[in-house]
Amino acid sequence: MDKAPVSCLPTTPKMSKAKKVLDDAREIQNPELDLCDKGIVTFEELPGLFNMKNITRLTLSHNKIRNVPGGLANLVNLEILNLFNNYLEELPMSISSMPKLRILNLGMNRLNSLPRGFGACPALEVLDLTYNNLHEGALPNNFFMLETLRALYLGDNDFEILSPEIGQLKNLQILVLRDNELTELPKELGELTRLRELHLQANRLTLLPPELGNLDFTSDKSEVKLHLNPWVAPISDQLQGGIVRIMEYIRSDTYKFLYKRQMSLNAPPPPKTVDKSKKLSRQRNAS
Amino acid sequence: MKSYRDPNLSPSPIEILSLDHSALYKRRTRDEKQFDHSFASDDYEDLSDDVPKQKPPPIKPHNVVKNMSLSNMYCSRCGDGFEPQEKIVNSSGELWHTQCFVCAQCFRPFPDGTFYEFENRKYCEYDFHMLFAPCCGKCGEFVIGRVIKAMNANWHPGCFRCEMCNKELAELGFVRYHGQALCYECKASAKASALNKHSCFKCHGIIDDKPLRFRGEVYHPYHFNCTACGVELNSDAREVKNRPGITANEQNELYCLRCHDKMGVPICGACRRPIEERVVTALGKHWHVEHFVCAKCEKPFLGHRHYEKKGLAYCETHYHQLFGNLCFVCNQVIAGDVFTAMNKAWCVHHFACSLCDQKMTQKTKFYEFDLKPVCKKCYEKLPAELKRRLRKALEFAPKSPSTT
Ligand SMILES: [Zn+2]
Ligand SMILES: [Zn+2]
Ligand SMILES: [Zn+2]
Ligand SMILES: [Zn+2]
Ligand SMILES: [Zn+2]
Ligand SMILES: [Zn+2]
Ligand SMILES: [Zn+2]
Ligand SMILES: [Zn+2]
Numbered sequence: 001m002d003k004a005p006v007s008c009l010p011t012t013p014k015m016s017k018a019k020k021v022l023d024d025a026r027e028i029q030n031p032e033l034d035l036c037d038k039g040i041v042t043f044e045e046l047p048g049l050f051n052m053k054n055i056t057r058l059t060l061s062h063n064k065i066r067n068v069p070g071g072l073a074n075l076v077n078l079e080i081l082n083l084f085n086n087y088l089e090e091l092p093m094s095i096s097s098m099p100k101l102r103i104l105n106l107g108m109n110r111l112n113s114l115p116r117g118f119g120a121c122p123a124l125e126v127l128d129l130t131y132n133n134l135h136e137g138a139l140p141n142n143f144f145m146l147e148t149l150r151a152l153y154l155g156d157n158d159f160e161i162l163s164p165e166i167g168q169l170k171n172l173q174i175l176v177l178r179d180n181e182l183t184e185l186p187k188e189l190g191e192l193t194r195l196r197e198l199h200l201q202a203n204r205l206t207l208l209p210p211e212l213g214n215l216d217f218t219s220d221k222s223e224v225k226l227h228l229n230p231w232v233a234p235i236s237d238q239l240q241g242g243i244v245r246i247m248e249y250i251r252s253d254t255y256k257f258l259y260k261r262q263m264s265l266n267a268p269p270p271p272k273t274v275d276k277s278k279k280l281s282r283q284r285n286a287s
Numbered sequence: 288m289k290s291y292r293d294p295n296l297s298p299s300p301i302e303i304l305s306l307d308h309s310a311l312y313k314r315r316t317r318d319e320k321q322f323d324h325s326f327a328s329d330d331y332e333d334l335s336d337d338v339p340k341q342k343p344p345p346i347k348p349h350n351v352v353k354n355m356s357l358s359n360m361y362c363s364r365c366g367d368g369f370e371p372q373e374k375i376v377n378s379s380g381e382l383w384h385t386q387c388f389v390c391a392q393c394f395r396p397f398p399d400g401t402f403y404e405f406e407n408r409k410y411c412e413y414d415f416h417m418l419f420a421p422c423c424g425k426c427g428e429f430v431i432g433r434v435i436k437a438m439n440a441n442w443h444p445g446c447f448r449c450e451m452c453n454k455e456l457a458e459l460g461f462v463r464y465h466g467q468a469l470c471y472e473c474k475a476s477a478k479a480s481a482l483n484k485h486s487c488f489k490c491h492g493i494i495d496d497k498p499l500r501f502r503g504e505v506y507h508p509y510h511f512n513c514t515a516c517g518v519e520l521n522s523d524a525r526e527v528k529n530r531p532g533i534t535a536n537e538q539n540e541l542y543c544l545r546c547h548d549k550m551g552v553p554i555c556g557a558c559r560r561p562i563e564e565r566v567v568t569a570l571g572k573h574w575h576v577e578h579f580v581c582a583k584c585e586k587p588f589l590g591h592r593h594y595e596k597k598g599l600a601y602c603e604t605h606y607h608q609l610f611g612n613l614c615f616v617c618n619q620v621i622a623g624d625v626f627t628a629m630n631k632a633w634c635v636h637h638f639a640c641s642l643c644d645q646k647m648t649q650k651t652k653f654y655e656f657d658l659k660p661v662c663k664k665c666y667e668k669l670p671a672e673l674k675r676r677l678r679k680a681l682e683f684a685p686k687s688p689s690t691t
Pocket of ligand 5: 555
């Protein structure tokens with residue numbers, strides 16, 4: 001993998017460069033394929049790829065791929081699949097049957113949904129869905145069965161609600177919800193006892209569930225990002241004091257009372273303030 | 288003549304009046320012996336069989352006779368005759384001057400004409416109670432009807448209760464224990480606990496050896512036999528929770544240790560007791576969920592991931608503390624050089640741009656995106672509007688990873 005050539009030049013003669021990477025990999029039995037920024041539009045430009053069963057990593061970032069064929073699931077040894085910055089609108093259902101797939105980067109695509117049964121991915125540990133068009137209704141029913149997940153990146157999407165089923169992701173250590181439309185958080189977040197990174201900045205949140213106070217963010221490997229939300233005054237006042245101060249506060253009876261009262265008021269959520277129409281992921285594929 | 292041969296009286300001596308001189312009293316104390324029948328327990332008398340359950344009906348209507356043949360009519364009390372116009376009291380064929388028809392104790396007329404008769408003497412209600420009806424040792428009221436004589440006092444049946452569990456003792460019987468009336472069960476457990484031992488729920492005897500616990504009670508093991516082989520049980524017997532295919536009925540059953548082991552119930556590697564509920568299988572053994580714990584902090588994993596090293600299991604925190612960092616990409620313990628940045632660690636093979644997977648060295652400048660490293664080339668490819676937001680939200684600055 002040391003010798004994997006990388007070029008950021010515009011690719012002119014089609015096929016050739018990508019094909020050369022495949023040929024080289026086959027020759028030296030390299031299980032890691034770097035096909036970053038090769039101007040690839042379809043998998044047809046990668047002949048024989050699905051027969052390379054020994055592959056453990058496939059990096060296809062910065063291409064123009066619109067479609068992933070179901071045959072990808074033939075790569076039964078694939079552990080890392082990186083499709084960051086492509087034109088994907090959907091994925092094949094077969095992806096959930098890849099037995100060793102641990103790290104899946106689908107960031108900066110045009111995904112409006114995930115395929116049915118996606119939650120059955122047996123080994124998924126890191127799922128990056130940053131910068132797509134996903135919202136709570138776009139997740140398949142079994143999504144939160146991804147028990148092996150330790151990092152879930154959902155930044156720059158359109159979630160208004162986070163399902164209480166999030167509590168089932170017992171191994172989650174990193175949860176990124178930056179730049180969504182969230183108006184409230186489920187108390188089940190407090191069940192994610194391994195969580196050490198929580199990114200909530202730039203949403204429409206006013207309250208934190210008191211149950212979040214059950215979690216321990218005191219380690220130096222912890223990070224909680226809360227800024228750019230319309231927090232109720234007692235929370236925004238505490239922001240300066242850092243996460244330790246906020247956690248102390250939301251554990252207090254004073255806050256629990258305030259939270260209960262605010263929730264019972266049933267006030268309408270704060271309005272959307274960000275215009276996302278210019279997002280790259282909103283662009284439609286030209287057919 | 289209407290006679291009350293045996294009014295409803297308790298044969299109890301009453302302390303508030305001294306009646307030793309009275310023939311009535313003597314009669315009653317004599318009768319007491321013939322009524323007395325004791326329970327197996329000492330000190331217990333119950334007159335329920337011999338004594339009517341109801342308060343005796345007071346005798347009420349008595350005729351006032353006018354001008355019968357006065358010549359042969361005499362007052363039953365004073366023996367004098369009657370004046371022609373005088374009112375005469377006739378009660379059951381006997382006649383009285385109205386001023387002679389009075390309570391044998393207080394010599395006052397009977398209120399409402401109600402009187403109680405005993406041994407041919409008539410008493411007002413008040414004196415009848417005072418002389419003959421006993422007071423309850425608990426509530427202090429007269430006991431009319433069934434009287435429980437026990438513990439040197441008289442009781443309403445509902446007032447004579449076990450001092451420990453408050454069960455009514457009239458039907459159960461009782462034992463005196465340190466001056467208290469207790470039911471048999473409470474006496475047994477009081478005695479056992481005084482000896483710091485259990486009392487058997489079945490025979491109430493003290494359990495000297497190890498007790499057998501079954502359905503929440505303790506017993507002498509020898510009261511039971513193994514559900515499977517029928518052998519008399521000892522304290523090693525196992526209570527098996529009802530599970531389909533193991534016991535037919537709804538309740539727990541007892542098995543001797545041999546039959547129990549044959550049933551294939553797994554044994555916990557920590558406490559060596561059978562596991563009736565969820566079984567954790569790890570390190571080649573079975574464990575109670577709550578007994579499968581971190582070798583360092585001893586907290587149960589409760590379904591969380593554990594890490595094994597040299598036959599011991601550790602929680603993530605302590606495994607890392609003891610054996611080092613996990614690489615963010617391969618999730619393996621990092622043996623050699625460790626790259627640490629943004630709260631994460633990477634092995635040398637996996638420290639790479641998170642967007643293009645290009646390897647980075649400790650000299651490579653990188654940007655931070657959601658606390659992941661991004662190479663310069665990739666960062667520049669990000670859409671302008673995203674870069675603007677990221678720049679605004681965070682102070683973006685190229686950082687070098689630190690090596691340890
Ligand atoms: Zn009287
Ligand atoms: Zn009483
Ligand atoms: Zn009792
Ligand atoms: Zn017994
Ligand atoms: Zn155990
Ligand atoms: Zn531990
Ligand atoms: Zn690694
Ligand atoms: Zn990169």
